[in-house]
Each structure stands twice: as C-alpha cells, then as structure tokens.
Amino acid sequence: MVTIKVNSLPVDLVILDLAEAFQIPYQLNCKEYHLELTEKVGKGYIKAMMLESGLGIIEYNCQFNMDIEIQFVKDFTHPLKFLYCTKGHFDHRFSNEEQLHDLQEYQQAIVASKDYNGHVIRFQKDQEINLYSLEMDRERFTLHDECASELIKTDLEAIFGDVWATNSFYHEGYYSLALAEVFEDIKAFQDSFFLRYIFMISCGYQLLGKQIVQYQDDLNNEENRHVLRQYEVSKVKEAVQVIKQNIEKTYTISDIGREVGLTDAKLQEGFKVLYKTTVNNYINEVRLDLASSLLRDTNFNISEVVYKIGLTSRSYFSKIFREAYNMTPTEYRNMYLKKS
Known part of the structure; x- marks a missing residue:
C-alpha cells in the first residue's frame, strides 16, 4: 500500500501534492489542473478545478499499478464532500475512525469530518475507477439571510449549517439518473478551456441542486421515494422487456414492479424520464404496434387480435x-389488403 499525504484543502492545490508524490508534472489550463498518470504509476488522469463560492470538483479517472491510500490531513476544517462512484469502487473512512465505507459503482456518499479530522480514500491496484468529488467550503458557501433561515427549518441544516464541523456526517446511497446525466455531460464536453470553466461552474451548481433533491428523497421511506437512481435504470429497461415478451398477459403496474423489483412510483418515474410516457400508455403503444402488425400480416379475426x-x-x-x-381496425386491414 502506497500512502500519500495531501496537506492542501482547495481542490486545485490537491493536484500539486499528488504531482509531487507521484513525481509527475501537471498542467494548468484556465483554472483546471490536470495530472496525467505515467506508466510507472498507472494510467488515466486526475483533474481538479475551483469553481465559485467555495465549491470545487475533483475527477479521478484512473487505474493505479499499486494499492493507493490518499490521506487528506490538513490541520484545518475540511470541506463537505459529495463523492460519486461512476465506475469501479473505492473505500472511504474518516481519519479518526477505522470503519471503512466501500462505495461501489452507482453509489454516492455525503461526508463531513468532525473538527480538524480529515478523510482517507483507498484505491485498489488494477481497479479502473471513475470518482467525482464535489467539495464545499461551508464557511465560504454563504447564503442570503432569508435562505439561511429557510435552511434551518429543514434536514439540510445538519449538512450545510455546521460551518465549524462540530459533528461528523455520513450519508450513503445510489445517485440519481439526473446526477448521472451531469457526469455524462462533463465527459462529453470538448470546447475551449475558457468555456469549460464556465461550463464546470454550471455543472457544480447542477450537481449540488440535484444532490439536495435526492438527499431529501432519500429521507423518505423506500416506497415513497420518487427520484430515479442510476442503478434502477436497468430495472426500468427490464420492465420494458417484460411488457414486450408478455404483452398477451393482463399486467398491472404493481405486477410489473414486483417482477423487476421497483415500486409503482419508481416504475412510473422511470417511464416518464426514459420514455416520456406512463406505464399504461407504453403498454398500449406496444399492444397497438403488435395489433397493426397482426392486422397487416395475418388472417386473425378482430377478436383473435384482441386476445x-x-x-x-x-x-x-x-x-x-x-x-x-x-x-x-377493419378499415386499417382493408386499406392494406387493397394495397397488396
């Protein structure tokens, strides 16, 4: 295990410590620090950029040749971190605790250390990892007085209001499809460094806003959660296959949900996001597509088609x-008979 101590807090200066530890030069382009790993260390890159109002973002997109432990040990109040694992997995723990949090693909965690204690992140050898860390200096991230008073009334006060880190905080879950789309946008952006900086400021606020929506949804009971998580997308697509392969059966939304392991609300939300329609409307679309095919290409009578x-x-x-x-249906069939 190779241990690296990072003594800097702003995310851009983290790159300087990593560059020194790995003995690799870094690049700086319009406020974005870029560290390209060499063959001796591994492959891939680490990027970091300070945005606005105490927000910053680090992206680890790499595969190390050795087990790596990065210890963030600055003797100061550490930022609130929003960690998103979009590929592979990694471990997180607070520097004053032994408990490891194993974050897998599609998982996210909100972490805040107590007092001046830091964070420790571990990457396994030969593990391809993609990790985004959105970091907030809560003292610099000031809100207008009227917004702050609203914040106190909500569960968000424990996260954003603890400016001096009097308590530790850890919340884990699966990140939403809305958050996943922001990560995809970041990956796809290919414009100039100046436009990228403006774009990344926008992405930082998008991530924060969508994360707040998801955190509040996480506080609901499972059956009352409506925000679609990224890992649940495959279950929605599985539901589509269930519908198409069993269209002759009379399925209710609850039947389909039980089949794929989603609540009615999550299933409806998934169809709304992915297919811009409701589950029942989608079922009817599949039925009508099949009916039109049967009317054109078979001799089944209308009652048989209905069945x-x-x-x-x-x-x-x-x-x-x-x-x-x-x-x-009869006019439709006759139209195709005339054409043939």
Whole structure:
C-alpha cells in the first residue's frame, strides 16, 4: 500500500501534492489542473478545478499499478464532500475512525469530518475507477439571510449549517439518473478551456441542486421515494422487456414492479424520464404496434387480435386503435389488403 499525504484543502492545490508524490508534472489550463498518470504509476488522469463560492470538483479517472491510500490531513476544517462512484469502487473512512465505507459503482456518499479530522480514500491496484468529488467550503458557501433561515427549518441544516464541523456526517446511497446525466455531460464536453470553466461552474451548481433533491428523497421511506437512481435504470429497461415478451398477459403496474423489483412510483418515474410516457400508455403503444402488425400480416379475426395483444374488450380495442390510427381496425386491414 502506497500512502500519500495531501496537506492542501482547495481542490486545485490537491493536484500539486499528488504531482509531487507521484513525481509527475501537471498542467494548468484556465483554472483546471490536470495530472496525467505515467506508466510507472498507472494510467488515466486526475483533474481538479475551483469553481465559485467555495465549491470545487475533483475527477479521478484512473487505474493505479499499486494499492493507493490518499490521506487528506490538513490541520484545518475540511470541506463537505459529495463523492460519486461512476465506475469501479473505492473505500472511504474518516481519519479518526477505522470503519471503512466501500462505495461501489452507482453509489454516492455525503461526508463531513468532525473538527480538524480529515478523510482517507483507498484505491485498489488494477481497479479502473471513475470518482467525482464535489467539495464545499461551508464557511465560504454563504447564503442570503432569508435562505439561511429557510435552511434551518429543514434536514439540510445538519449538512450545510455546521460551518465549524462540530459533528461528523455520513450519508450513503445510489445517485440519481439526473446526477448521472451531469457526469455524462462533463465527459462529453470538448470546447475551449475558457468555456469549460464556465461550463464546470454550471455543472457544480447542477450537481449540488440535484444532490439536495435526492438527499431529501432519500429521507423518505423506500416506497415513497420518487427520484430515479442510476442503478434502477436497468430495472426500468427490464420492465420494458417484460411488457414486450408478455404483452398477451393482463399486467398491472404493481405486477410489473414486483417482477423487476421497483415500486409503482419508481416504475412510473422511470417511464416518464426514459420514455416520456406512463406505464399504461407504453403498454398500449406496444399492444397497438403488435395489433397493426397482426392486422397487416395475418388472417386473425378482430377478436383473435384482441386476445393476442392481451385485451378482453373488442370495443375498447377499437376505441384506442381509432385514436391512434384515425380508422377502425377493419378499415386499417382493408386499406392494406387493397394495397397488396
């Protein structure tokens, strides 16, 4: 295990300590520090940028050739950190504690150390890791008086209001799809360094805002959470396959949710975000697509088509078919018979 001590707090100066420890030169372009790893250390890069109002961001996108432990040990109040693991996994602990927090892909944690205690992050050898650390100097991140008074009324006071770090704080969960989209935007941005700096300021505030929304959602019971987490996206897509492969069955939203392990609310939110529609509307779209194919390409009568697509009412089928195609099922079939 190679141990590196970081004695700097602003995220951009962290790069200077890492560059010295690894004996690697760094680049500075319009407030963004860039450390490209050499073959001796591993591969990939570490980037850092101070933004506004005490906000900064570090991105670790690398794979080390050795086990690495980075100890943030500055004898000062450490920033509030929002850690997001978008690939691989890493360990976190407070410097005055032994308990390790193993953060896996799609997981995030809000961490604040007590007093002048720091943070320790461990990366395993040969582990490809992508970690974003949004960091906030709570003393510099001032709010207007009226906003501060509103903050005191909420559960956010324990996080943002503890300017002098009188208590430690740890909250872990899975980050939302909305947060994942910001990370994808950061990866995709290819413009000039000046525009990147402006863009990153925007991303910093987006991450903070979306994180607050998610944290408040995390405080709800599982069945009452509505914010879609990134790891749940695959479950929504699995639900689509369940619908398509079993369209002849009469599924309720709860049936589908139980099949893939999502609550009704999460399933609805997933379809809203990914497909811009409700679960029932999506089911009807699949049914109508299949019905139109059966009417064109088979000799099934209308009642048989209704059964094949999982409906029991011929009149209801005719109603939704007319709404979608501006003609009855019989007129639709006759139109294609004339064409052929």
